[in-house]
Amino acid sequence: MTDRQTRNVLFITADQWRGDALSAAGHPAVRTPNLDRLAAAGVRFARHFSNASPCGPSRASLLTGMYPHNHRSIRNGTPLDRRFTTLALEARRAGHAPALFGYTDTSADPRGLAPLDPALSTYEGVCPGFDPVCLMTESLEPWGEHLRARGHAVPHPVKGIWSAPGDTPHGPAVYAAADSDTAFLTDRALAWLEGRGGKPWFAHVSYVRPHPPWIAPAPWHAVVDPADCPPPARASEPEVEGAVHPWLGWRLGSFPTDPGHWLEDRPLDPRALDPAALARVQATYYGLIAEVDHHIGRLLDWLERSGEAENTLVIVTADHGELMGDHWMFGKEGWFDSCFHVPLIVRAPGVQASGVAGRVVEGFTEHVDLMPTILDTVGLTPPRQCDGRSLRPWLTGETPADWRRHAVFAFDFRDVAGGAPETALGLRPEQCSLTVLRGERYKYVHFPALPALLYDLAEDPRELRPLRDGLGTAALMRDHAQALLSWRLENEERTLTHIRLGEGGMITGS
Structure with missing residues (x-):
């Protein structure tokens, strides 16, 4: 693989896609033939983790290469x-x-912004450096224009088109599959690619799906049989689940009591769904994943037809995961793997020639690795601010001897506007966070002012029974706390730490 070959970058993200939701990973319900073929032609990273949740903090790590404790954009x-x-x-x-x-x-x-600057009225700004060719914020207005042109009566805001009658969001949607938000965004990306005229390009395609509301157009609303969906990982009752930890007890007690439609202002409560209804929601979620996979396939097909496949770095991942009923919750809150484990598939120029096509990497990789990987592949040196490491050695058949042995991710649950967890749990805002050290066997969850947790994933892979007090547990928790402290000391913000000023001028170290 040479830098000369990497003319183009196709960086694809989906929103709220669980890491186990790939047919290549053996999921019993998911259908992802296009990601499977990408994995067969590239490298699949089986233990890839987002560094934060929800969307804003996760994408901040993706797009700066920095851990949340360094970039500090820790909430939407x-x-x-x-x-x-x-x-x-x-x-x-x-x-x-x-x-x-x-x-x-x-x-x-x-x-430096004026008090009435519109940028202050939204969390959905554009990351500096990107040209927003088709900006799809929560308003979804470009898609709304498309739907109106197709004769649909589009409400304001556009997302109101997802409101469905009844108490469960089964669908199908009122628009055809060819007019879905996922199809629309892909159409816009393909039109732009066609217009490049053979010039090098860099495209970031950021799909909103399978983010809720879980309403899919036909046939995607029914491609997955609810009977094929695995049961959620959760305790026998919400009260049993909530007894595990004070934060979890508070969170499970703060959901609304009606079923809802999974619009952002009326979330769906899994406690109000019987097993059959929950399976139907799961099937719709996995159907939306199948739809995204289909449209990623259209992008991959274009690369093949245009002759650009072997000149293009392709990366597909998600910002974070989705609980999908695990631990009696929907969403991406807490410390559970289903919130942070996400897919990652990379196909780089020269992978097939190097003989590593189809490789599955079991080493721990993180979102902070993707910015260094992209820059490294196009021939640039990643900036010193990056906390991650380039994945390029894995793409050329190597197995780095000094690779990390843990994944680390964080969740900040402060509520700047309402202070709900602060009040309920008696915490200061700076105490409303958790950091996870996730290893091969053990998973350690550290809170500044709440009890820590330790899971033995070999005995409890569904994260239902944290280890209780005892000499062995105390020693393990001490060791993991020390390891997390050492990790933190090694990963502080480093932009200027390699420079020394003094007599003779500036000295720059490695």
């Missing part, structure tokens, strides 16, 4: 400090003008 709406460079800004140094189809959920740094 928390500004991203403008002093940090981004994947898109760095790509411009290689002559690319990265095009955005979808969204990045980058909250603008308010310093």
